[in-house]
Amino acid sequence: MKILVTVKRVSDPEAKLKIKPDGLWIQTEGVKFVVNPFDEIAVEEALRIKEKQTGEVVVVSVGDKVVTEQIRAALAMGADRGIFVNYAGSYDSYDIANILAKIVEQEKPDIIILGKQAVDDDMGQAGFMLAELLGYPQAAFASKVEITDDKKKAKVTREIDGGLEVKEVELPCIITADLRLNTPRYASLPNIMKAKQKPVKELTVESLGVAVKPRVTVKKLSEPPKRKGGVKVESVQDLVSKLKTEAKVI
Amino acid sequence: MVSFELSEEQALLRDTCRDFALKVMRKQDRQSDESGEIPKEIVQQGHELGLTTGYLPEAYGGAGSELSAVNSVIVLEELAYGNLSMTLHILAPSLFNIPVMLYGGEEQKKKYFGMNKPDKFQGFTAALTEPAVRFDIEALKTTAYDAGDDFALNGEKAFVAIADSSLATLVFAKKGSGEGLAGIDGYILPAGAFAIKEREKNQGLRALKQFTISLDGSRVPKNEVLKLSGGFATLLARARTASTALTTGVCKAAYEYALNYSKERVAFGEPIASRQSIAFTLAEMATEVDAMRLMAWKSAWMLDKGMDAYKEAAMGKRYAADAAMFITRNATQILGGHGFVREHPVEMWYRDARSFAVSEFMAIV
Numbered sequence: 001m002k003i004l005v006t007v008k009r010v011s012d013p014e015a016k017l018k019i020k021p022d023g024l025w026i027q028t029e030g031v032k033f034v035v036n037p038f039d040e041i042a043v044e045e046a047l048r049i050k051e052k053q054t055g056e057v058v059v060v061s062v063g064d065k066v067v068t069e070q071i072r073a074a075l076a077m078g079a080d081r082g083i084f085v086n087y088a089g090s091y092d093s094y095d096i097a098n099i100l101a102k103i104v105e106q107e108k109p110d111i112i113i114l115g116k117q118a119v120d121d122d123m124g125q126a127g128f129m130l131a132e133l134l135g136y137p138q139a140a141f142a143s144k145v146e147i148t149d150d151k152k153k154a155k156v157t158r159e160i161d162g163g164l165e166v167k168e169v170e171l172p173c174i175i176t177a178d179l180r181l182n183t184p185r186y187a188s189l190p191n192i193m194k195a196k197q198k199p200v201k202e203l204t205v206e207s208l209g210v211a212v213k214p215r216v217t218v219k220k221l222s223e224p225p226k227r228k229g230g231v232k233v234e235s236v237q238d239l240v241s242k243l244k245t246e247a248k249v250i
Numbered sequence: 251m252v253s254f255e256l257s258e259e260q261a262l263l264r265d266t267c268r269d270f271a272l273k274v275m276r277k278q279d280r281q282s283d284e285s286g287e288i289p290k291e292i293v294q295q296g297h298e299l300g301l302t303t304g305y306l307p308e309a310y311g312g313a314g315s316e317l318s319a320v321n322s323v324i325v326l327e328e329l330a331y332g333n334l335s336m337t338l339h340i341l342a343p344s345l346f347n348i349p350v351m352l353y354g355g356e357e358q359k360k361k362y363f364g365m366n367k368p369d370k371f372q373g374f375t376a377a378l379t380e381p382a383v384r385f386d387i388e389a390l391k392t393t394a395y396d397a398g399d400d401f402a403l404n405g406e407k408a409f410v411a412i413a414d415s416s417l418a419t420l421v422f423a424k425k426g427s428g429e430g431l432a433g434i435d436g437y438i439l440p441a442g443a444f445a446i447k448e449r450e451k452n453q454g455l456r457a458l459k460q461f462t463i464s465l466d467g468s469r470v471p472k473n474e475v476l477k478l479s480g481g482f483a484t485l486l487a488r489a490r491t492a493s494t495a496l497t498t499g500v501c502k503a504a505y506e507y508a509l510n511y512s513k514e515r516v517a518f519g520e521p522i523a524s525r526q527s528i529a530f531t532l533a534e535m536a537t538e539v540d541a542m543r544l545m546a547w548k549s550a551w552m553l554d555k556g557m558d559a560y561k562e563a564a565m566g567k568r569y570a571a572d573a574a575m576f577i578t579r580n581a582t583q584i585l586g587g588h589g590f591v592r593e594h595p596v597e598m599w600y601r602d603a604r605s606f607a608v609s610e611f612m613a614i615v
Contacts, residue, residue, distance in 0.1 A: 034265075072258055076266075186270060188300035189325065190313030192262045 001055035001151065003046040004109035005079065006100065008036040009063055009070045010120040019221045026221070035070045038115025040077075042177040044184040045145055046113050047078045053147060055110075056080045060103055062096060064088040068200060075195040076187035082200035083107075085208070092214040097129035102208040104134055109172060111154065116141050116176040121218075127176040138174040139167045143181055252551060260324055267325050270299060271332025276595075279333040282457035283598050288339050296340035297371035301325070303363075306347060310363035317351065319488065319550035322615035323495035327543065330499025334602045335457035337496065341613045342411045346374035346420045348614050349436055349485055353478050358438070365417055373416040376436075377407035378611040381462060387486070387610060388430045392423040392465060394437060400472055403437055403444075403465040409609055413446050413461040420476065421465065431483045436476030444468045454601035483560050485614065488553060490563035492613040494546035497570035497606045498539060504581035504599040505535045511594075512584055528584060535577045542570035550615060571606040578603040 011017060012032040020027050035043070046057045059074040060083040061067040071082040085099055104112060117124030131138035139156035143164070146155040154173055158165045159180065169175075187195075205212055233239045243250045256264065274292055282288050296302070306312020329337040343366065350362055366372050380391055392405025403423055413419060420436045421444075450460040478485070509532055512523035522528045545566035552559035578600040582589030589596050605612070 032265075069258055069261070073262060076262060186295075186299055187262070187266055188298065188304065188313070189263055189266070189321075190300045190304040190315040192259055192266065193315045193321075195262075196259055 001049065001053045001111070001147070002107065002109040003049060003055065003057050004104065004107055004112045005039070005042050005046045005057060005059050005074065006112075006114045006126070007039040007043065007059055007061045007067075007070045007074050008115070008118045008120075009033050009061065009067045010036045010118055013037065013119050019223060023220050023222070024218055033066070033069070035073050036115050036118045036120070038117060038119065038177055038179070039074075040115075040184040041179070041181050042113040042115050042175075043074045043077055043079060044182045045142075045175075045177055046111075047185075048182065049111070049145070049147060053151065058083060058107060058109065060085065060100070062087055062091070062099055071200055072195050073187065075198045075200075076192040077185060078187075078191065079198075081198055084200050084202045085205060086202055087205045087212065089212060090214055090217070091212050092216040093123045093125035094129055094216075095210070095212045095214055096126045097133055098210050099205060099208060099212075100126065100130050101133040102210055103203075104130075104172075110151075111171060111173060111175060112136075113175045113177060116178050127174055131174040134174075136172055136174050137169040138176075139169050140176045141178040142175050143178050145175060145181070254547070256324070260321060263321060264324050264328055266299070267328035268331065270296070271328050275329070275332030275336050279336070279457075279595065280592070280598070282333070282335060284456075284592075286456055286459075288336050288457050292336055293340055293371050296329075296336070298369075301329070301340050302343045302371060303347065303366045303368065306351070306363050306366060307359075310359055311368065312363060312366070313368070317348070319491060319553040319615040320547065323491060323546045323550040326492055326495035326613065326615070327499040327502070327546070330496040331503045332499075333457070334496060334500055334599075334605070335455050337499075338411055338455065338458050338612055340371075342416070343372065343374040344614050345376035345411075345611065346416075346418060348488070349376070349420060349476060349478075350438075352484070353436070353476055353481050355473075357473065358476065362418060362438070373412050374418055374420075375411050375413055375416045376420040376422070376611065377410045377413070377463060378422045379407065379409045379609060381406055381408040390422065390424045390434060392421065394423040394425050394435070394470070394475075396425070397469070401437060401470045401475065403439075403468045403470060406462060406464050408462045409450060409460045409612075410463050411458055411460050411612070413463055414449075414459060417441055419444070419463070422482070423465075431486070432480045434482040435478050437470040438474040438476060439465075439468060439470060443470075452605070454598075454604050456601075484553075484558075486610070487549065487559045487563040489611045489614045490567040491546055491549040491553060491559065492615045493606060493610075494542055494549070494563070494566035494570045495615070496613060497567075497574045497603070498543045498546055500599050500603050500606075501535075501539050501542065501570075501574050501577040504578045504596055504603070505532070505539050507594070507596055507599075508532065508535070508581040508584040511588070522584070531580050531584065535580055538573040538577055542566065542573055545569055553615070567606070574603040574606050 012034050015031050018027045050057050057079040059079040061071050062085040114127045141158050142156045143159045144157035156167050304313045304315045305317040308314035394401040419439050424433050445464040447462040515522050549559040549563040581596045582600050
């Protein structure tokens with residue numbers, strides 16, 4: 001079974017971010033970058049499927065040279081090989097879906113697992129768009145994935161409002177990973193050192209025949225409004241009346 | 251010349267260990283300090299990270315990572331940044347395995363590396379420090395007498411980590427005729443071959459089980475002797491380099507905590523970090539952390555080059571142990587009353603940091 005997993009390089013969710021003076025993106029100097037946490041869950045799930053079924057886990061990332069760090073991180077976790085699409089310009093989710101569709105055509109994986117969204121821009125569209133471009137069935141926001149005994153279908157549990165939904169999709173299919181799908185493993189230190197021996201193929205968008213032209217662009221980023229100080233009330237009655245009339249919560 | 255730029259793999263080693271330090275070790279550090287017990291799951295998780303046996307050759311069932319002192323000091327700093335007691339417990343098997351790897355015979359490697367399991371933490375340790383007034387490492391009082399077929403060991407060793415749960419202990423002792431460091435060899439004793447006295451009651455490292463052991467004529471067959479052929483000085487250099495890296499980790503933890511506290515704690519209308527006395531102290535603390543890291547890196551780099559790092563490692567350990575007192579004491583001071591109460595970890599780091607000045611051979615690279 002061949003599983004393709006996507007990893008995106010994102011700023012560390014725990015880092016304190018500042019917006020660039022032009023207001024279009026964050027300042028990246030001195031910021032630590034990590035594998036998008038949802039993609040890490042996707043890698044873990046791919047490894048677990050491989051460990052049960054045997055097969056190969058291929059990890060793909062798009063970006064400039066630095067994203068190979070995130071590919072290596074996934075290889076250190078246990079993925080078998082990497083594909084690095086070297087592209088330094090700007091892109092939107094549809095461009096990424098187009099690039100991934102070409103990779104899928106080349107690799108012909110049985111399952112493609114993506115994080116449900118990247119934690120930097122929270123778009124969460126690439127998985128859906130990729131399924132549409134390929135005409136593949138999809139199961140988004142997976143909290144549990146099982147492969148049927150005949151290896152022709154995936155049974156996917158999804159967390160929906162107020163309960164769970166279990167879907168069955170035919171392979172090849174697209175799955176996007178939700179938070180509770182699994183807890184990603186730590187890469188062991190010997191595997192980190194060995195990851196550099198694993199192959200990473202470098203491709204360009206031109207060689208894939210994709211013309212990147214983002215239709216969605218960021219116009220402005222702004223920080224959340226600063227919290228205002230609270231007010232002191234004289235009595236419980238005062239508090240209750242303010243909650244009723246001003247906050248309107250009771 | 252040298253480069254201070256971490257390779258992609260080294261950066262990943264650092265980040266992985268820091269993550270483990272913050273998300274696993276720090277979650278249980280206070281509880282472990284209070285109870286004197288380290289959760290088994292944490293030790294096992296550290297083992298699965300490859301910390302204990304990752305460097306053992308593949309031919310003996312290990313993962314076959316190259317033994318690199320530079321990589322090790324990067325890892326040790328991050329682990330000690332999490333918790334020193336846990337780090338020393340998880341790394342105790344290296345005190346045994348690394349000397350065997352460097353100086354052991356084929357049979358010894360086969361036997362003991364085979365007892366290390368990739369999927370389960372197995373305890374191993376070493377015994378060096380002695381409970382003597384004016385303990386002098388060059389004049390060990392633990393002796394090995396040639397009794398024909400085997401050696402008879404006599405003496406006492408203190409601060410032996412996890413002696414109660416180790417499958418084998420490497421005891422360093424002096425042969426009757428040996429001179430200085432060159433006369434010291436290692437003697438491998440299985441569990442039960444010596445008496446374990448009561449657990450040490452220490453100011454710091456309260457979660458780490460350490461024991462005094464007593465060797466009252468314990469017999470060691472001749473094929474269980476680890477002949478160091480003068481290599482004890484190298485082992486000491488490797489251990490002192492490890493000590494400097496561990497010190498850097500504990501000090502970085504204390505410095506960062508005090509820094510963040512001083513930016514949030516407001517007194518007389520402004521954060522105390524903007525007071526000169528606090529700011530200057532923090533600047534000095536940061537400088538010292540950086541200095542000790544550089545000393546650890548330097549002696550580690552020399553070891554990897556096959557150079558004699560005996561002097562540099564000793565200077566690093568001495569410098570770091572002193573600076574650690576300055577840094578952790580001032581971290582508790584900056585927190586004021588909060589530095590005294592157990593709610594904040596700085597008092598624990600202060601107690602743990604004391605160990606660096608009084609112990610040898612707590613870890614090895």
